[in-house]
Amino acid sequence: MEDYEIVVFFLLAFCFFAKQRQAVLQRRLQALDEESAEEDSCEQESREEEEIREERREVEEIWEEEERRLRERRKRRRNRVILEALQQHRHRPTSWAVTRNNDWWERIVPGFTSTQWVQNFRMSEETFRYLCGRVCPAMERRDTSFRVCVPLTKRVAIAVWKLATNADYRSIGHLFGVSKKAPCAGLL
Structure with missing residues (x-):
């Protein structure tokens, strides 16, 4: 039973880490949005807006990549847990044979x-x-x-x-x- 507890603990820790990472990325996006709203000059604003858009695209790409990795890790862990559970409860094929005197x-x-x-x-x-x-x-x-x-x-x-x-x-x-x-x- 300890193995399942360890696996569950690691899954929870990983989910917590992923949520924290997501919150950090969201804060970065909000900060970028706030920075873009505070710009005054038009020339500077257009140049900075372009930089902000580029930075926002990079952050969104990182975010999407993190979410994809998270989904893949969850899927692998889920499959691993299922496989371990099935292997523990799997009945080995039994064979019978009459022993004969040769x-x-x-x-x-x-x-x-x-x-x-x-x-x-x-x-x-x-x-x-x-x-x-x-x-x-x-x-x-x-x-x-x-x-x-x-x-x-x-x-x-x-x-x-x-x-x-x-x-x-x-x-x-x-x-x-x-x-x-x-x-x-x-x-x-």
Whole structure:
């Protein structure tokens, strides 16, 4: 709450300063008007009137510039206060994801021998890595602020496993620790 009090204090101080500046400028204009009314001689009066008009124009320009700056500052401060208020009350987007067990893919598969790779995936590990490298540009995904994407190697392994074993999507999802939709989406 202190931040809002500080902002309000500064806004009030700034408004007071602007009013004081405006009063000073008005007094200058009145003084110039009074000086112009007191002049007697015609020649001197016309010359001085021109000087007074010029001075008055300068004062009015300064005044208009001050008012424009004041409006801009008020607008920026108002927007800043509104933005701070919105950020304090903004709810961060929440994401949900079911945590799944992917121990088989993370712990068991890395320990496969070459024969186990051929038995389970119907291809060698080198061929699998080559296949991942070839499909990388087309299948690469990035993480979002809501979810972490399924890594490319896991998606390729899901597709190869589906083609090698013809297992249903639910069992492949349990085996690789993904949803039952992920194997279907990986094949499309």
